[in-house]
Amino acid sequence: MVPLTYFQLLSAALFAIGLYGVLARRSAVLIVLSIELMLNAVNINLIAAASHMDGVGRFSNFDGQIIAIFVITIAAAEVGLALAIILRMYRNRATVDVDEINLMKW
């Protein structure tokens, strides 16, 4: 059996890749994709902990899976909303480059 630490390291690596994407890309769609990578890293961590550990107190050992379901729900809502905003942005400014969207920049 693969120990929990390896799943956590996989999750940390995926999170770091997503973080790099969010910080370094300029196209708004690619930033949204990188955020998805980070959310998936969190889910791997949650589910690995849920299936490797026993329940503590009021929490049973599969509550992590249920929280992961909620994370997936929020991710779906976030993608829909983010892409709607990107479409509107594209229609108003004719670009998806976040460096050119500086209307609210102080």
Place this chain on the structure above:
Amino acid sequence: MSWLLFGLLAVLTLGGGLGVVATRNVVHAALFLLLSLTAVAGVYLVLFAEFLALVQILIYGGAIVIVVLFAVMLTRSSDYPRISDNRQWPLAVVAALGVLGVLAAAFMSRPSPVTRPQSPVFDELASSLFTRWAVPFEVASLVLLVALIGAIIIARASGNER
């Protein structure tokens, strides 16, 4: 056997992730994301979380990647290759490596428990979701509804548009 599967799926996951952040072509990035997310579903199977693996493939593979591809098609995709990365991408590399180092140190610092992976049966998961987690469940459905309405209102073409 599980080591082999885990290694293969980890390589696919991280390779897909690196593809997402490295390629200039947005369609390729979406397809790399699909590869990565499917591999993550495989990781869930290694962890005996079958229901989550199904949900992952249905929602991410089936819905989110398709929506992203639609958005790429509706915006002018010939523009995308021109949009390069930030000038401060070396700083982004440093930040990502720093976060990776901190997380890895934190995860390695405590020994992992020795209990072997176990999975709840489906009805256990479902009864927990609809009893103890019923209120968050309803809130999540409300969030989805609000996000849906908001997305329609934001993306709808209004009459006085230039």
